[in-house]
Amino acid sequence: MKFFIDTANLADIREAADLGVLDGVTTNPSLMAKEGITGKNNILKHYKAICDIVDGDISAEVNAIDFEGMVREGEELAEIDEKIVVKLPMTREGVKALKYFSEKGIKTNCTLIFSAGQALLAAKAGATYVSPFVGRLDDISTDGVALIEQIVNIYENYGYTTEVLAASIRHPMHIVQCAEVGADVMTGPLSVILALLKHPLTDLGLEKFLADYKKGNP
Numbered sequence: 001m002k003f004f005i006d007t008a009n010l011a012d013i014r015e016a017a018d019l020g021v022l023d024g025v026t027t028n029p030s031l032m033a034k035e036g037i038t039g040k041n042n043i044l045k046h047y048k049a050i051c052d053i054v055d056g057d058i059s060a061e062v063n064a065i066d067f068e069g070m071v072r073e074g075e076e077l078a079e080i081d082e083k084i085v086v087k088l089p090m091t092r093e094g095v096k097a098l099k100y101f102s103e104k105g106i107k108t109n110c111t112l113i114f115s116a117g118q119a120l121l122a123a124k125a126g127a128t129y130v131s132p133f134v135g136r137l138d139d140i141s142t143d144g145v146a147l148i149e150q151i152v153n154i155y156e157n158y159g160y161t162t163e164v165l166a167a168s169i170r171h172p173m174h175i176v177q178c179a180e181v182g183a184d185v186m187t188g189p190l191s192v193i194l195a196l197l198k199h200p201l202t203d204l205g206l207e208k209f210l211a212d213y214k215k216g217n218p
Helices: 010-019 029-034 040-053 067-078 092-104 116-124 134-139 144-158 172-180 190-195 200-216
Strands: 002-006 024-026 057-061 084-089 108-113 129-132 163-166 185-188
Touching: 002 010, 002 190, 010 040, 010 190, 024 185, 040 057, 040 067, 057 108, 067 084, 067 092, 084 092, 092 108, 092 116, 108 116, 116 129, 116 144, 129 144, 134 144, 134 172, 144 163, 144 172, 163 172, 172 185, 172 190
Parallel strands: 002 024, 002 185, 024 057, 057 084, 084 108, 108 129, 129 163, 163 185
Antiparallel strands: none
16 A cells, blocks of 8 residues: 655655655645645645655646646646646546546546545546545545445456545544555555554553663663
C-alpha cells in the first residue's frame, strides 16, 4: 500500500518524507486555505514547493466546475511538474475531463467518490486514481471500508488499472482495514500515519530493555 499525506503543510510533508514511508501527497482548496495559501500564483508556487520535497505523485485539484475550465486549470497544473496529478470531481463534466486528460497522457485523480458506480465510471474514463471518502461515509452510518472492498473487487473483475486511493482516513484502523481489503493507496493527515507507530506493549518493552541495560551498565 502506498502512503500519501493529505495536507498542504510543508513541515508535515517534510516530516512524513523524513520518516521514509511517504509515496505522495493529496491536497484540495480547503487544505490550501488552511495554510493561508490563497491566490492563483501563490497556490501554483506552493504546489511546486511540494513537488520539490516529494518524489511521488501530488494531486492538485481544479476549482472549475465546467469542462472547459477544468481543462484549462488542469493543463496549467500539469505544467508545474511531471509529478502533478490533476484532481477532478465526480461530476458529468469531471468525467469528461478525466477522458480528455487520459487521452493526453496526463495523470488524474477522481475525487468525491461515494459509490461503486461512480468509481466504475471514473475507471472507464481512464482515471489514474479514484478517491472514495471512507471517513465521510462512516459519518453517515455507512461502511466506508466496505465501499473500498467493493471497488477493488470490481476493478479486479475487469482488469482496470485505476488505483483505489482510500481518502478521508480518520484513524490508524482505517489504514489497516483498507490495506486488508486491497486499497492501493491511503491518504490522511500526518497524525494518523504516526499513530501506526504506537502500541503500549512496544513502549513497555522498550522501557524494560532500557532498564535491564542500565542494570548491566551502571
